[in-house]
Amino acid sequence: MLFLLAISIFVCNSLIQAVPSISFFYPKQLTESTCIGEYSWTKWFNSFTPKLDVDFDQEFLSMIQAENGHDICAIPKGIQAQTISTLQMNVSYAVSWKTTNNIISACISRTPGVDFRVRFCCANSDFITTTTTTPRPIDSHTCGRAQIKPSFQFTRIFGGSRAIPHSWPWQVLYEEEKLCETNKICMETCGGTLLDSYHVLTAAHCIRGKDLEHILITAGVHNRQINESNTRQEKKVARIFLHPDWNSETLANDLAILRLSKPVEFNKYVQPACLPGPDPPANSDVILIGWGAEQMGGNPYDELKQAQVKVIGECHRFWNLFDEENQICVGQTVSGDSACQGDSGGPLLQQYNDQWVVQGVASFVDDCKTNEDSPPNIYVKVSAYLTWIKSIIN
Numbered sequence: 001m002l003f004l005l006a007i008s009i010f011v012c013n014s015l016i017q018a019v020p021s022i023s024f025f026y027p028k029q030l031t032e033s034t035c036i037g038e039y040s041w042t043k044w045f046n047s048f049t050p051k052l053d054v055d056f057d058q059e060f061l062s063m064i065q066a067e068n069g070h071d072i073c074a075i076p077k078g079i080q081a082q083t084i085s086t087l088q089m090n091v092s093y094a095v096s097w098k099t100t101n102n103i104i105s106a107c108i109s110r111t112p113g114v115d116f117r118v119r120f121c122c123a124n125s126d127f128i129t130t131t132t133t134t135p136r137p138i139d140s141h142t143c144g145r146a147q148i149k150p151s152f153q154f155t156r157i158f159g160g161s162r163a164i165p166h167s168w169p170w171q172v173l174y175e176e177e178k179l180c181e182t183n184k185i186c187m188e189t190c191g192g193t194l195l196d197s198y199h200v201l202t203a204a205h206c207i208r209g210k211d212l213e214h215i216l217i218t219a220g221v222h223n224r225q226i227n228e229s230n231t232r233q234e235k236k237v238a239r240i241f242l243h244p245d246w247n248s249e250t251l252a253n254d255l256a257i258l259r260l261s262k263p264v265e266f267n268k269y270v271q272p273a274c275l276p277g278p279d280p281p282a283n284s285d286v287i288l289i290g291w292g293a294e295q296m297g298g299n300p301y302d303e304l305k306q307a308q309v310k311v312i313g314e315c316h317r318f319w320n321l322f323d324e325e326n327q328i329c330v331g332q333t334v335s336g337d338s339a340c341q342g343d344s345g346g347p348l349l350q351q352y353n354d355q356w357v358v359q360g361v362a363s364f365v366d367d368c369k370t371n372e373d374s375p376p377n378i379y380v381k382v383s384a385y386l387t388w389i390k391s392i393i394n
Helices: 013-018 061-067 382-393
Strands: 002-009 023-026 039-041 058-060 078-083 091-100 103-109 116-123 160-162 171-179 185-194 199-202 215-219 233-242 256-260 285-290 305-311 327-331 347-352 355-364 377-381
Touching: 023 091, 023 103, 058 061, 058 116, 061 103, 078 091, 078 103, 103 116, 171 199, 185 355, 199 355, 199 382, 215 256, 256 382, 285 355, 327 355, 355 382, 377 382
Parallel strands: none
Antiparallel strands: 002 091, 023 078, 039 116, 058 103, 078 116, 091 103, 160 305, 171 185, 171 215, 185 199, 199 256, 215 233, 233 256, 285 305, 285 347, 305 327, 327 377, 347 355, 355 377
16 A cells, blocks of 8 residues: 655755655654654664666665664554655655555655655564674773873863863864955864874865865864964874765764875874774763863864763654764753864763773764753764774774
8 A cells, every 4th residue: 555745845044954854654643752662663774875866766665674673663653754864955856655454564755756764663673683702802901001090070161171282082073274255264173083193084074175285283282372382183184084984064974084195103292092992872971072162163272172071862853864883872951061163073971991092083963052942062983984994094
């Protein structure tokens, strides 16, 4: 049996960003908030992507079950389909449902060229469980160890507290020259994380141009505005590796690796962080650091700041396009501590057995606070990209 559901979008250009996606539900009484109690949403699936503007997306339950047996149930209660493609003006978006004995079996787009992802509402008892495995070990015994220990007892400032100088020795400053509207030279700044003596992990959206001569990486920085010649190491970039699936419109796969032209020297002020071992569970404490502004539109802060925040579960409540497999959601609902402009590319850190692990890379925020009505920050989940990262740095 086939059912058709359509929604038309008629918006001004200025409002397109306010409607980032459209969702369709089957059965129609199902909503994001009604799949609760004895039921839970699966992760998102996208088994087919239209290659051309004339292709129609088709998401079949049987195919998804065959490829993701442990992540889905046999008989879903319902389905949510959500657009991934950028929405266009004056377009009617529609999907049809295919059912067998009133059980959903497929979602078929009726709008050509539009990519959908789907997830299913399943009974908790209907998931296939697997045996618990040993958490992923940390690869090195020497990474993620700071000779100058961080402290969380410093006086708070907006957005966190000042870090003890050089207590986060893997944090680097990314600076890229660009031409401003006034024909002056301006400096874009981001953060980054040393993975070894040659490689820095940062966000793909930090890379504005292709001229390597305009990019400078500085390790051993605490205060950007004072002379720290005894601790700093400035390096040019030899090569940029953008993640091959980086999408500048949706900010999916927002990762880049920079290969330095010459290696940094490890010392008291410069050290590498560890790549992830176990993933951080929801409600666990993590640390974000950076020179970000104190408010949206402000200037970067002079001294390196830190903030202790928590991993937020079920982040799709706040961000429609949140990808649980590839992103981490963090915030601090009491103090509102948050990343801000200038923190992009910087690390989300967690400590395991006295070693600091880079769990995430700062990708995007809604506002420079995460309490009241402001949604959490989104970081790229580094563990989801370990194969790609290691293929470059090794």
